[in-house]
Amino acid sequence: MITLKEALKLSKEELENFKNDLKAKIEANPDLNAYIDVNNVGDGVPIAIKDNIQVKDWSVTSASNVLQGYIAPYNATVIEKMKKAGLSPFGRVNMDEFAMGSTTESSFYGKTLNPHAKDRVPGGSSGGSAAAVGAGLAIAALGSDTGGSIRQPAAFCGIVGMKPTYGRVSRYGLGAFASSLDQIGPMTQNVEDAAILYDIISGSDDKDSTNAKMDDKVTPNLNADRKLTIAVLPKYVENASQDIKDAYNKAIEALKAQGHTIVEREMMDAKFSISAYYITATAEATTNLARYDGIRYGNRVDGKNLEDTFIQTRSKGFGDEVKRRIMLGNFVLSSGYYEAYYVKAQKTRHIIKDEYAKIFEDVDLILSPATPTVANKFGELENPMDMYLSDIYTISVNLAGLPALSLPICKNADGMPVGLQLIAKAYDEQTLFDGSLSLEKQINYKGQ
Ligand code: GLN
Numbered sequence: 001m002i003t004l005k006e007a008l009k010l011s012k013e014e015l016e017n018f019k020n021d022l023k024a025k026i027e028a029n030p031d032l033n034a035y036i037d038v039n040n041v042g043d044g045v046p047i048a049i050k051d052n053i054q055v056k057d058w059s060v061t062s063a064s065n066v067l068q069g070y071i072a073p074y075n076a077t078v079i080e081k082m083k084k085a086g087l088s089p090f091g092r093v094n095m096d097e098f099a100m101g102s103t104t105e106s107s108f109y110g111k112t113l114n115p116h117a118k119d120r121v122p123g124g125s126s127g128g129s130a131a132a133v134g135a136g137l138a139i140a141a142l143g144s145d146t147g148g149s150i151r152q153p154a155a156f157c158g159i160v161g162m163k164p165t166y167g168r169v170s171r172y173g174l175g176a177f178a179s180s181l182d183q184i185g186p187m188t189q190n191v192e193d194a195a196i197l198y199d200i201i202s203g204s205d206d207k208d209s210t211n212a213k214m215d216d217k218v219t220p221n222l223n224a225d226r227k228l229t230i231a232v233l234p235k236y237v238e239n240a241s242q243d244i245k246d247a248y249n250k251a252i253e254a255l256k257a258q259g260h261t262i263v264e265r266e267m268m269d270a271k272f273s274i275s276a277y278y279i280t281a282t283a284e285a286t287t288n289l290a291r292y293d294g295i296r297y298g299n300r301v302d303g304k305n306l307e308d309t310f311i312q313t314r315s316k317g318f319g320d321e322v323k324r325r326i327m328l329g330n331f332v333l334s335s336g337y338y339e340a341y342y343v344k345a346q347k348t349r350h351i352i353k354d355e356y357a358k359i360f361e362d363v364d365l366i367l368s369p370a371t372p373t374v375a376n377k378f379g380e381l382e383n384p385m386d387m388y389l390s391d392i393y394t395i396s397v398n399l400a401g402l403p404a405l406s407l408p409i410c411k412n413a414d415g416m417p418v419g420l421q422l423i424a425k426a427y428d429e430q431t432l433f434d435g436s437l438s439l440e441k442q443i444n445y446k447g448q
Contacts, residue, residue, distance in 0.1 A: 066317025076173020148394025155419025286329030
């Protein structure tokens with residue numbers, strides 16, 4: 001598959017031919033179920049769009065039954081920015097319902113398969129984006145990351161996935177899951193493409209009150225030769241599988257070979273971030289999902305009266321995972337438990353933020369696993385708690401609002417990709433991309 005950088009140089013006619021071929025290729029390979037629809041708008045470079053990002057006149061459903069029939073009345077800011085830069089939304093890709101999940105199994109449209117092994121999950125919730133890029137069915141894709149949903153599927157599918165600093169990319173037009181954590185980001189074949197797409201979608205937007213209103217660009221200054229100080233976390237990595245530990249050691253050697261300085265640091269047990277995240281995220285999700293009442297958006301199931309219509313619509317419209325989170329969110333926000341859960345989670349969130357700040361006092365980047373294992377087989381994670389634990393390495397980054405990038409390092413004995421992530425200070429995407437590019441060069445991972 002050509003890269004985004006190459007595609008941006010194609011003539012209008014070459015691009016048209018490429019898009020026709022791509023459409024035919026996608027239609028000839030339906031088994032992965034990465035795409036929900038292959039819609040083409042405009043004559044730009046085709047980018048696959050996660051089904052929770054509004055593209056005007058498209059059906060946009062967050063892979064939920066409750067949003068069947070909803071047609072987006074406007075473009076998300078990222079789509080407007082893409083169009084101005086000569087990119088076009090091309091196909092909407094599968095995801096976990098309302099971005100809640102780590103496997104893309106909870107989609108209304110059925111599960112997506114991992115392009116490297118069809119009996120394994122592609123990760124989630126941006127599993128369609130990752131599978132499409134990993135299978136050579138997209139040049140690049142947009143995903144969203146609330147607790148790891150860009151970085152974890154990217155690691156599982158052998159591609160690059162980047163979560164920007166909270167506030168860098170406008171959330172206007174993104175279906176909200178947990179508003180204080182959500183960020184849209186690029187999912188690409190390599191680090192340079194991720195930087196290009198990040199530059200295009202990031203920047204000022206008055207329509208999002210949490211937008212950082214910063215317009216600095218990364219690509220013009222991309223520099224893989226900078227010598228950085230990179231923290232490794234020996235204790236933190238102990239709970240990861242042997243595949244991940246092997247990749248971690250390989251990455252450390254590669255970073256040393258590139259002339260970076262490696263220092264050892266520690267993080268508190270990641271289990272605290274899981275608790276803080278699942279309280280914060282479900283509380284926010286409960287509030288955000290209250291709007292799906294059958295009146296304002298999408299699907300309606302008529303009941304005996306108005307209240308019954310709400311109940312029927314929500315009972316039939318939402319899947320099990322979404323319902324679980326709405327209930328959990330209501331519980332942690334309820335007056336009797338608010339102090340015990342929600343307030344404690346916010347305090348924990350601050351401690352996590354401080355912990356990162358401390359490490360970043362004298363280091364440029366942190367090298368961390370992205371996932372505790374490679375992509376699991378379908379049905380392997382038996383209960384929701386097992387699935388929640390699979391986010392253990394990604395979640396704290398969202399709680400602290402930091403930028404991070406996951407990139408493929410190697411394959412394990414079964415041929416499954418192993419990815420790791422680099423984490424940077426808030427708003428220091430430049431260093432994140434510079435360091436990632438340097439690691440990518442030295443590792444020289446060969447895709448499919
Ligand atoms: N897997 C995590 C969850 O289920 C993260 C989801 C996400 O980042 N959207 O909440």
